Amino acid sequence: MSDKKTERLVSELLKGRLPSGKEARIKASLKKKGMNPGRLAEYEKLWDALAEERVPEPSEAMSVRFRQALDEAKKTGWRSETEGAAARNPFRRPGLGPAPRWAFGFSLVVIGWFVGYQLTPRPERSRLEALNAEMRDMKTAIFLTKMESASASERMSAVHYAEDAAAWDDTVREALVRALNSDANANVRLTALETLTRRSNDPRVREALVQSIERQESPLLVLALADVMLALDEKRAAEPFRKMIADPALYFSVRQRLEETIRKLT
Amino acid sequence: MSIRTVVLIAAAVAFLAPAVPGQNPPSEQITIPLSLPGQPGTLIVPHGRGSVIVTGYDGAAVIVKASPAGPAGGDADQGARGLAWVATGETRLSAMEDGNTVTVITNSASKTIDLRILVPRRFNLKLSVKDNGRIEVDGVTGEMEINNLNGSVRLDRVTGAALVNTVDGDIVCRFDRIPPGLPLAFTSVYGKIDVTFPSDADLTIRMKTDQGSIFSDFDIAVGPRKSLSEPAEKAGGRRVTLEDWTSGRIGKGGNDVRLQSYEGNIYIRKSKAGRP
Numbered sequence: 001m002s003d004k005k006t007e008r009l010v011s012e013l014l015k016g017r018l019p020s021g022k023e024a025r026i027k028a029s030l031k032k033k034g035m036n037p038g039r040l041a042e043y044e045k046l047w048d049a050l051a052e053e054r055v056p057e058p059s060e061a062m063s064v065r066f067r068q069a070l071d072e073a074k075k076t077g078w079r080s081e082t083e084g085a086a087a088r089n090p091f092r093r094p095g096l097g098p099a100p101r102w103a104f105g106f107s108l109v110v111i112g113w114f115v116g117y118q119l120t121p122r123p124e125r126s127r128l129e130a131l132n133a134e135m136r137d138m139k140t141a142i143f144l145t146k147m148e149s150a151s152a153s154e155r156m157s158a159v160h161y162a163e164d165a166a167a168w169d170d171t172v173r174e175a176l177v178r179a180l181n182s183d184a185n186a187n188v189r190l191t192a193l194e195t196l197t198r199r200s201n202d203p204r205v206r207e208a209l210v211q212s213i214e215r216q217e218s219p220l221l222v223l224a225l226a227d228v229m230l231a232l233d234e235k236r237a238a239e240p241f242r243k244m245i246a247d248p249a250l251y252f253s254v255r256q257r258l259e260e261t262i263r264k265l266t
Numbered sequence: 267m268s269i270r271t272v273v274l275i276a277a278a279v280a281f282l283a284p285a286v287p288g289q290n291p292p293s294e295q296i297t298i299p300l301s302l303p304g305q306p307g308t309l310i311v312p313h314g315r316g317s318v319i320v321t322g323y324d325g326a327a328v329i330v331k332a333s334p335a336g337p338a339g340g341d342a343d344q345g346a347r348g349l350a351w352v353a354t355g356e357t358r359l360s361a362m363e364d365g366n367t368v369t370v371i372t373n374s375a376s377k378t379i380d381l382r383i384l385v386p387r388r389f390n391l392k393l394s395v396k397d398n399g400r401i402e403v404d405g406v407t408g409e410m411e412i413n414n415l416n417g418s419v420r421l422d423r424v425t426g427a428a429l430v431n432t433v434d435g436d437i438v439c440r441f442d443r444i445p446p447g448l449p450l451a452f453t454s455v456y457g458k459i460d461v462t463f464p465s466d467a468d469l470t471i472r473m474k475t476d477q478g479s480i481f482s483d484f485d486i487a488v489g490p491r492k493s494l495s496e497p498a499e500k501a502g503g504r505r506v507t508l509e510d511w512t513s514g515r516i517g518k519g520g521n522d523v524r525l526q527s528y529e530g531n532i533y534i535r536k537s538k539a540g541r542p
Contacts, residue, residue: 151390152411153427156449160522185411187429187451191524219433219455223528251433253455253529 006033010040014047140171147175152185159191168199177208181215189221197228206234213240219254226261238265293333294359300327300366300386306408307366308390311381314374317399317417322387322406328368332357335378335398390426400435409448418457432457436530440537444469444521451524458530465536468520473534474511475527482534486514 009026031037139161146158159179162172179192193212199205209228216222222244229237241258244250250258300307303326311318316335334357358373372379378398385391390408393401400417403410407425418435421428427448430437433455440462444450450469452459458478463469473480516534525532 151409152392152429153409153449156427156429156451156522157447160449185429186413186431187453187524190453190526191451218431220431220453223455251455 006030006035010043013040014043136169140169143172144175147179152183152188155179155183155185155188156191159188159195163195163198173199173202173205173208177205177212180208180212186218186220189216189218190224193221193224193228197231200228200232206232210234210236210240213237214243219251222254223257226257230261230264233265235265238262241265293331294357295329295331296359296361298328298330298361298363298368300368301363302366303327304386305366306388306390307368307386308392308408309383309385310367310369310392311383311394312369313372313379313381313393313395313399314376315378315396315398316372316374317380317401318383318393318395319381319400319402320383320385320391320393320406321404322389323384324387325384326386328361328363328386329384330359330361330370331382332359332372333380333382335380428452436460441467446520449522449524452526453524454527454530456529457527458533459525459527460533460535461525462535462537463516466517468517469515469523470519470521471514471516471523471525471534472511473514473525473532475530475532477529478527478531480512480525480532480534483536484516484534486516486534488512488514 010030013023013026027037027040030040143158143161146154146161149155149158159176162168162176173196176192176196180189180196183189183192193209196205196209200209209225209232213222213225213229216225225237226241228234229241238261241262245255245258245262307328309320309328356373356377357379358371360371362369362371370381370383372381380399385406387405388407390410391403391406392411393403394413395401395415395417397416399414400420401412401414402420402422403412403424404422405424409427410421410424410429412419412421412428412430414432414435416434417432419430419432419437419439421430421439421441423440423442425441425443426445427450428439428441429449429451430439431451431453434457435454436457436459437452437454438460439452441464443464444467446468450461452461463484471486525534
């Protein structure tokens with residue numbers, strides 16, 4: 001016999017609904033299960049006491065009083081109070097539909113993400129950043145090594161690599177300016193010039209480009225620089241170009257083009 | 267390991283042709299053995315006046331033949347009629363080898379001297395000519411850095427990287443094969459640029475000509491014009507765009523190829539013969 005069943009039997013017993021033969025049997029079985037007959041008697045006493053307790057019937061007057069109170073409450077504060085609460089609750093405003101609730105849910109997600117990110121262990125993040133920095137340093141080191149290579153095509157590849165925006169820093173800029181001014185191969189110098197031109201919003205790059213004019217001997221570079229200076233509308237370039245056309249040995253078409261450039265710049 | 271340096275003075279092996287009028291001018295020839303035979307080497311020729319003609323062959327040494335370009339004034343000199351030209355051993359051909367890098371020097375700064383050079387097929391070339399000559403290369407695999415100020419450049423049946431520039435001369439190049447990753451660049455002021463690539467080449471091309479036009483029988487997927495400008499959000503000053511560069515792709519795109527001539531046309535041809 002399970003405890004639940006015992007409990008039910010005990011309660012039936014207390015209610016006194018059981019036939020007397022069954023009552024005796026249950027009492028015997030309960031006793032066998034170890035229930036103290038004294039306790040059972042106590043339960044019986046308690047049951048009887050509860051039965052004797054009189055529950056007062058609600059009077060007519062009470063019902064009337066309740067209704068009066070309810071009506072009064074409806075008339076005065078209660079309604080406006082609940083409405084005020086609704087008005088204060090931004091999620092229950094009629095006419096807005098479920099949008100605010102969605103917005104709230106979404107902002108919870110965002111806040112959750114942010115908190116999660118903030119709680120991510122710092123060492124993890126700094127290690128990632130360190131790895132990135134290391135990678136960049138390594139790439140820069142490879143770039144610089146290639147720029148020093150005796151092979152012009154290696155240097156060319158390096159300059160192409162520097163076109164990648166992520167690779168841009170002071171070291172790369174300086175190496176490109178060096179290449180523009182003194183690389184042994186004209187094609188490497190030209191490509192360095194193009195890459196630098198893309199960064200000409202940096203005043204240091206502009207300065208370097210202007211300074212580079214006087215260092216160039218190849219007509220290829222002089223013409224390319226003239227194009228760039230025109231595109232940048234760089235007035236400081238007029239002076240070095242003027243010096244250049246003073247040289248009687250200058251190629252005719254280079255001279256023509258430089259004269260045109262100077263005219264447009266000034 | 268000690269670095270082996272061989273300096274060969276041409277006089278020791280010069281073949282002086284008999285001074286007979288109308289015959290070829292006397293030439294000098296030297297053979298330069300390599301310290302690492304069978305491995306790729308580099309040939310450096312900083313030449314003044316005269317042509318440099320380099321041909322790949324199946325040998326293991328570099329062979330240089332230098333010929334003075336004939337008597338000054340040539341056949342037009344009436345005063346020299348009936349007289350023999352007395353060769354004066356003026357090529358002063360010398361060569362230096364160091365770890366498979368061969369440098370060839372002549373008296374070409376003051377005299378016009380033509381060089382014919384045989385190199386092993388896998389060789390890098392660094393050739394430059396200032397005046398009065400052309401540069402030709404045939405059947406060589408390697409990196410080629412070629413600079414001819416006033417004359418033309420012709421590369422035939424070559425494989426590898428090539429950085430070629432001239433001021434006056436035309437550039438004509440025919441590639442057998444272009445190994446991936448190697449850059450190609452051809453730049454001239456007045457010359458035309460005529461390049462032939464294998465029909466299955468994958469190239470990323472940037473080209474520009476001011477006075478000339480560009481022609482090709484490749485399907486070049488011309489991309490948006492590459493503007494030489496800062497990203498807009500960073501632009502504090504004015505936006506800079508150099509409109510005249512055209513970027514395109516041949517095949518899947520790949521090796522960076524730069525073609526620029528100020529006054530010449532640019533021809534980009536598909537190799538008809540296919541792969542050899």
